[in-house]
Every structure is written in structure tokens, then in C-alpha cells.
Amino acid sequence: xxxxxxxxxxxxxxxxxxxxxxxxxxxxxxxxxxxxxxxxxxxxxxxxxxxxxxxxxxxxxxxxxxxxxxxxxxxxxxxxxxxxxxxxxxxxxxxxxxxxxxxxxxxxxxxxxxxxxxxxxxxxxxxxxxxxxxxxxxxxxxxxxxxxxxxxxxxxxxxxxxxxxxxxxxxxxxxxxxxxxxxxxxxxxxxxxxxxxxxxxxxxxxxxxxxxxxxxxxxxxxxxxxxxxxxxxxxxxxxxxxxxxxxxxxxxxxxxxxxxxxxxxxxxxxxxxxxxxxxxxxxxxxxxxxxxxxxxxxxxxxxxxxxxxxxxxxxxxxxxxxxxxxx
Amino acid sequence: xxxxxxxxxxxxxxxxxxxxxxxxxxxxxxxxxxxxxxxxxxxxxxxxxxxxxxxxxxxxxxxxxxxxxxxxxxxxxxxxxxxxxxxxxxxxxxxxxxxxxxxxxxxxxxxxxxxxxxxxxxxxxxxxxxxxxxxxxxxxxxxxxxxxxxxxxxxxxxxxxxxxxxxxxxxxxxxxxxxxxxxxxxxxxxxxxxxxxxxxxxxxxxxxxxxxxxxxxxxxxxxxxxxxxxxxxxxxxxxxxxxxxxxxxxxxxxxxxxxxxxxxxxxxxxxxxxxxxxxxxxxxxxxxxxxxxxxxxxxxxxxxxxxxxxxxxxxxxxxxxxxxxxx
Numbered sequence: 001x002x003x004x005x006x007x008x009x010x011x012x013x014x015x016x017x018x019x020x021x022x023x024x025x026x027x028x029x030x031x032x033x034x035x036x037x038x039x040x041x042x043x044x045x046x047x048x049x050x051x052x053x054x055x056x057x058x059x060x061x062x063x064x065x066x067x068x069x070x071x072x073x074x075x076x077x078x079x080x081x082x083x084x085x086x087x088x089x090x091x092x093x094x095x096x097x098x099x100x101x102x103x104x105x106x107x108x109x110x111x112x113x114x115x116x117x118x119x120x121x122x123x124x125x126x127x128x129x130x131x132x133x134x135x136x137x138x139x140x141x142x143x144x145x146x147x148x149x150x151x152x153x154x155x156x157x158x159x160x161x162x163x164x165x166x167x168x169x170x171x172x173x174x175x176x177x178x179x180x181x182x183x184x185x186x187x188x189x190x191x192x193x194x195x196x197x198x199x200x201x202x203x204x205x206x207x208x209x210x211x212x213x214x215x216x217x218x219x220x221x222x223x224x225x226x227x228x229x230x231x232x233x234x235x236x237x238x239x240x241x242x243x244x245x246x247x248x249x250x251x252x253x254x255x256x257x258x259x260x261x262x263x264x265x266x267x268x269x270x271x272x273x274x275x276x277x278x279x280x281x282x283x284x285x286x287x288x289x290x291x292x293x294x295x296x297x298x299x300x301x302x303x304x305x306x307x308x309x310x311x312x313x314x315x316x317x318x319x320x321x322x323x324x325x326x327x
Numbered sequence: 328x329x330x331x332x333x334x335x336x337x338x339x340x341x342x343x344x345x346x347x348x349x350x351x352x353x354x355x356x357x358x359x360x361x362x363x364x365x366x367x368x369x370x371x372x373x374x375x376x377x378x379x380x381x382x383x384x385x386x387x388x389x390x391x392x393x394x395x396x397x398x399x400x401x402x403x404x405x406x407x408x409x410x411x412x413x414x415x416x417x418x419x420x421x422x423x424x425x426x427x428x429x430x431x432x433x434x435x436x437x438x439x440x441x442x443x444x445x446x447x448x449x450x451x452x453x454x455x456x457x458x459x460x461x462x463x464x465x466x467x468x469x470x471x472x473x474x475x476x477x478x479x480x481x482x483x484x485x486x487x488x489x490x491x492x493x494x495x496x497x498x499x500x501x502x503x504x505x506x507x508x509x510x511x512x513x514x515x516x517x518x519x520x521x522x523x524x525x526x527x528x529x530x531x532x533x534x535x536x537x538x539x540x541x542x543x544x545x546x547x548x549x550x551x552x553x554x555x556x557x558x559x560x561x562x563x564x565x566x567x568x569x570x571x572x573x574x575x576x577x578x579x580x581x582x583x584x585x586x587x588x589x590x591x592x593x594x595x596x597x598x599x600x601x602x603x604x605x606x607x608x609x610x611x612x613x614x615x616x617x618x619x620x621x622x623x624x625x626x627x628x629x630x631x632x633x634x635x636x637x638x639x640x641x642x643x644x645x646x647x648x649x650x651x652x653x654x
Contacts, residue, residue, distance in 0.1 A: 032475045034482040087444060091437040110418040110481055113440055117414060117447065118474035124451055125467035133458060140452035147445035148359045154437055155361040 003324070005048065008317040012310045013056040016071060020052055024075040027126055030118070038103050038115040042082050045100045051182045052078045054203065054318065058186035061311035062195050069130055069189050076123045076139075077182045083119035084146065084178070086112050091150075092236070135188045142181045149173010153238070160247070160261040162239035168208070175214075176207025183315075198305035205299035206319050212292040213326050215240035219279050220326075234275060237267030241291065243275075246284035256282070289326055296323050330651070332375065335644040339637045340383040343398060347379055351402040354453055357445070365430050365442040369409050372427045379405045381533075381645065382509035385526050388638035389517035396457055396516050403450045403466075404509045410446035411473065411505070413439050418477075419563070462515045469508045476500010480565070487574070487588040489566035495535070498542075503534025510642075525632035532629065533646050536622035540653050542567035543615045546606050547653070561602060564594030568618065570602075572611035583609070616653055623650050 003009075010017060028039045052074035059070030088094070089102040090112045096102060104112040120143070127139055153170045156162045183199035218233045219242050233240050243260055250257045256278045263271050279285055299319045306312045330336075337344060355366045379401035386397030415421070416429040417439045423429065431439040447470070454466055480497045483489045510526035545560045546569050560567050570587055577584045583605045590598050606612055626646045633639045 030471075030475055032479045032482065035475055035478045038478075084444075087440050090440055109436070111478065113414050113417055114474055114477045114481065116444075118471060118478065120444065120447060121467060121470035121474055125464075125471055128460065128463045128467045131460060133455065136455045136463070137452075140448060140455045143448035144357075144445060144452055147441055147448055148357055148362055150441045151362045151365075151438065151445065152359045154441065155359065 062190035179203035201302035209295035385513035506530035528629035532626035
């Protein structure tokens with residue numbers, strides 16, 4: 001039986017999800033009309049709300065009694081995620097996200113930068129209300145690391161010598177860290193110290209798998225399924241795992257090797273078709289898929305430290321579902 | 328005797344200032360080379376460090392015993408200030424600040440947006456370490472209001488009907504609010520609840536005067552003294568107090584009135600010379616100077632609730648010194 005997002009992931013926390021959604025809408029308040037308009041626009045453009053759902057499942061899996069705290073935390077996670085997307089779209093000069101015009105395209109870069117700042121500040125403002133220092137410390141350190149991951153990605157752009165180790169640092173910061181905050185934060189709220197590490201590991205490995213899959217899809221998907229164009233990463237000279245693996249698996253004296261290096265160094269998609277061919281024929285894509293499966297297996301393994309509940313099963317289903325995008 | 332910044336403002340907290348400066352440099356740590364390089368660049372480009380000095384004076388004026396907390400708070404204030412400048416320079420597409428190339432000009436917009444985010448996160452990270460909920464709440468709410476003030480300014484660009492009331496809201500958010508955090512934060516740290524309001528009022532009125540003076544200088548200074556070009560605000564169609572007052576003081580059927588309205592609506596400095604003439608002849612500049620003096624008087628009046636010390640005198644001197652820029 002294939003996994004169904006609504007039935008296998010969302011259903012166990014459907015009521016919590018509704019409460020969280022209400023809290024997001026109530027939490028974004030401002031006397032400044034433009035702040036409201038842009039915030040609503042970007043929060044409503046949200047996708048499946050995977051991060052808050054993960055937070056709610058983790059909170060229930062930990063047996064959190066003050067469940068309204070989890071609703072707040074999940075909403076805060078989604079606001080932070082939205083803020084990073086708004087700034088990412090400025091950074092990447094993106095006009096569309098999930099088929100909708102971005103904030104920078106609808107308004108302008110200025111508005112997008114400042115409303116992103118507002119959402120970060122508002123997320124912290126709501127977090128302070130929960131009055132939990134461990135949680136605050138985790139989040140303040142975590143948001144530093146997220147920004148650092150994003151800058152490391154910029155620093156590595158057009159650098160063909162970027163190692164797999166650096167790639168892993170980048171994706172940990174830009175993607176996995178927020179998933180970690182979502183689940184470890186739930187364990188902190190539940191005051192279940194022994195579940196902090198397993199839940200962090202689950203989310204970290206899940207995030208790694210999720211990003212590796214995303215980077216695979218940049219060389220294999222069509223625009224319809226992904227909502228982004230094939231070759232976007234190559235366009236920007238991003239040394240993602242498919243390219244790093246392709247260089248390792250290709251004879252360094254070959255023309256193929258030079259094509260990959262040059263594409264990263266210069267950016268642009270002039271050689272896209274050739275790069276796709278090399279990535280596939282060298283075995284790089286197979287390697288990436290294997291790595292995504294490994295990370296997913298590690299995520300699920302980490303979950304076993306938690307009691308067996310429908311919520312733990314929901315977290316497992318979410319990890320398995322993410323893998324289906326490349327199968 | 329004229330007021331001297333070093334002798335009358337800085338001297339009473341000179342040792343604290345050194346400790347604060349060390350803490351800023353130690354506080355900005357990152358394993359990502361680009362984060363370090365940009366952060367150092369922008370923090371070193373700082374000016375007189377008016378905000379942290381104000382924080383240190385306020386802390387001493389309140390008799391704070393754990394003075395190292397004030398060093399940390401002052402450093403956090405400066406980091407937040409720097410973060411907003413970095414994002415402002417992206418928003419305004421500025422190439423120079425205080426005669427030095429901006430982060431967006433030296434690197435690019437992407438780097439500036441992300442390092443600004445890092446500095447905001449790091450400031451909160453250091454703030455969490457102080458473990459004071461009242462302080463955290465004040466700062467998290469305050470940073471929301473700062474972002475809102477900046478967005479309100481954007482929203483009011485090219486709007487000739489912007490009222491003086493809206494102008495005051497803008498400058499409270501974009502300028503005065505951080506001064507308030509610097510001084511009220513010191514009272515919170517010192518656990519002197521009765522000094523919170525006087526110190527917030529001092530800083531709020533000081534900030535208003537400071538920004539009104541800045542807006543006056545945009546129509547009267549030369550580039551050398553200010554480090555920014557005359558007419559910058561007009562260029563961007565910003566309805567600042569000199570223009571708002573000029574419209575109120577000018578016959579609404581006159582050509583002069585239309586010139587001001589059109590200049591705000593379209594932006595640009597085609598009519599700069601005429602606008603300057605109208606702003607001066609209408610009495611608008613006189614009105615602005617009078618308002619700056621009023622705000623300064625209110626700032627100093629608020630200080631009287633504090634015990635008479637060299638630190639309180641330092642805060643008063645700072646307010647008087649700010650006025651000298653237009654005298």
C-alpha cells in the first residue's frame with residue numbers, strides 16, 4: 001500500500017494542525033497594512049506545511065500535555081521557514097514559488113527584505129511567550145546556523161572543488177537545521193530530555209534526504225512535478241551532490257570531467273543536456289539516490305527510541321513519503 | 328563651553344566601552360569565512376557607537392551592579408543596529424556608508440541579506456544568554472516594531488499626503504525604537520522598574536530629535552559634513568518632515584505647493600534647488616528645528632527622574648550634542 005500524506009501523516013494531528021493554522025493567522029498581526037498584506041501573501045503561499053506537521057507529530061509522540069504550546073511552536077517554525085523563503089527569493093531573484101509570484105516579484109526586493117525581517121522578529125516574539133530558556137537557546141543558535149548554511153552555500157557557488165563534506169554542511173544549515181528545531185523543540189517542550197537526541201537525529205537525517213532528493217530532481221524532474229525548472233542549480237553554479245559525485249566518478253582527464261567543472265565555475269545551462277547525461281551515465285544519480293535512502297533509513301532508525309504510537313508512525317511515513325519523489 | 332563627545336559623553340563609560348568593544352569582536356564568531364569577513368567589515372564600519380554608549384550610560388545611571396551584562400547588552404544593541412544598516416543599504420541600493428563601501432557593494436545583495444540575518448540571529452542568541460524574560464520580550468517586540476517602521480516608510484514613499492503623525496510613527500520605528508531598547512533594556516537589567524519609563528521617554532524623544540535633524544540635514548548640509556548627499560531623501564520620494572511642513576505652510580493653490588507634491592510623488596532631484604528654496608522660505612526648516620529642540624527638551628526633562636550622576640549628565644550631553652549638528 002502506498003503512503004498517503006493526508007491519511008498517514010496528517011490525520012493523527014489533524015486537529016492540532018487546525019489550531020496551529022489559526023494561531024499563524026492570528027500571530028501575524030501588524031498595524032502596517034503592507035506588513036499584513038505581504039505576510040499573508042507569503043504565509044498563504046505555503047506548501048504542505050511539512051515542518052509544523054513534523055513538530056506536531058513529535059510533540060504528540062513525546063506525550064506533551066500542554067499541547068497548545070506545540071501549536072504555537074509549530075506556527076513559529078512555519079513563520080521562520082516562510083521568512084527564510086522570502087529572503088531566499090530575494091537572494092535567488094526568483095519570480096515564482098510553487099507557481100505563485102514571490103514577494104519580491106509582487107512588491108519589490110525592499111519590501112521582501114523588510115517583511116522577512118519582521119517575520120523573524122515576530123517568530124522570536126511568539127517564542128519568548130512560551131518562556132522556556134532551553135527552547136529559546138536552541139532556536140537562537142539554530143537560526144544562526146541556518147543563516148551560516150545559506151552563506152556557506154553562497155560562498156561555494158561557482159566552486160568546483162567543493163567537497164561532499166562542505167555540501168553536507170550547507171544542506172544541514174539551509175534545510176535540516178529547521179527540521180531539527182521543529183522536532184527537538186517539541187521534546188524540549190515536553191520536557192523529555194531523552195527524546196531530544198533521537199528526534200534531532202530523525203529530523204537531521206530526514207532533512208538531508210529531503211535536500212539530496214531536491215538536488216537530484218534538479219537534474220531529472222520536469223517543471224510540472226516540481227514547480228521549479230530543471231537545471232536551476234546548474235544555472236547558478238551550485239555544486240550539489242549530483243555534480244560532486246559525477247566529478248568523483250568520472251575520469252579526471254576526460255572531457256566530461258571538464259564540462260562539469262566548467263559548468264559549476266561559470267554557471268549557466270549551455271551544457272545542461274550534456275551535464276544531465278554525465279550525471280546519469282557516471283552513476284552519480286544512483287549514488288545520490290543511495291545516499292537519500294541511507295539518510296532516510298537513519299532517520300527511521302533514530303525514531304525507534306520513541307514509544308510506538310501513531311505519531312511515531314506518522315513521522316516514519318513522512319520520511320518514506322519523501323523518498324517516493326525519486327522512485 | 329561647547330560639549331565634547333569624548334570628554335562629556337564617552338569618558339564616564341570609557342572602560343565599559345572597551346569591554347563592550349571586545350565583546351562585540353568576540354561575539355561575532357562563525358566557522359563560515361564569508362560570514363566573518365562581512366560581519367567584521369560592517370561592524371568595524373560603525374560610527375560613534377552612540378547606541379551602545381547610551382546603553383552603558385543608562386546602565387550606570389541606574390546603578391547596575393552586574394555591569395558585564397550591560398557590556399553584553401550594549402554589544403547586542405550595536406549588532407542589531409549594524410544588521411538593520413546592512414539591510415537598509417540593500418533596500419536603498421547604497422554603495423557607500425560613512426565613506427566606506429557597503430556590504431552589498433563590496434560583496435553583493437545576497438551576501439548582505441544573509442549576513443544581516445545572521446547578525447539578527449546572533450544578537451538574539453547573545454541576548455538569550457542573559458536569561459531575562461522582560462528583556463527578551465522588550466527586544467523581540469521592539470525588533471518587530473523596528474521592521475514595521477521601515478516597512479511603513481516604504482509604504483509612504485512617493486505619498487505626498489503622508490501626515491506628520493505617520494512621519495512620527497515611521498521615525499519612531501526606524502530610529503527611536505532601538506534607542507529605547509538601549510536605555511530601557513539597561514533599566515530592566517538593573518531591575519529598576521521605576522526608571523524604565525523615564526529612560527524610554529528620554530531615548531524616544533532623543534531618537535525623534537536625532538532623526539528630524541538628519542532629515543533637516545538632507546536639505547541643508549553638504550556631502551562632506553554628513554557623509555551622504557544632499558537631496559537623498561527627495562531622490563527616493565521620502566515625505567520627511569521638511570516637506571510635510573513645507574506643504575502645510577505653503578498656499579495650496581501655489582506652484583510651490585505643487586512642486587513639493589510632485590517631487591514626492593515622482594522622486595528624483597530635478598527640482599532640488601527649488602524644493603530647498605521652498606523648504607527654507609516657507610518656514611518649514613524653522614519649524615523642523617523647533618520640533619528637534621522640543622524633542623531634545625522632552626528627552627532631557629525625562630532624565631530628571633534619575634539620580635543626578637555623571638552618567639545622567641552624559642546622557643544629557645549626548646542629547647545636547649545631537650542638536651549642535653543644526654546650529
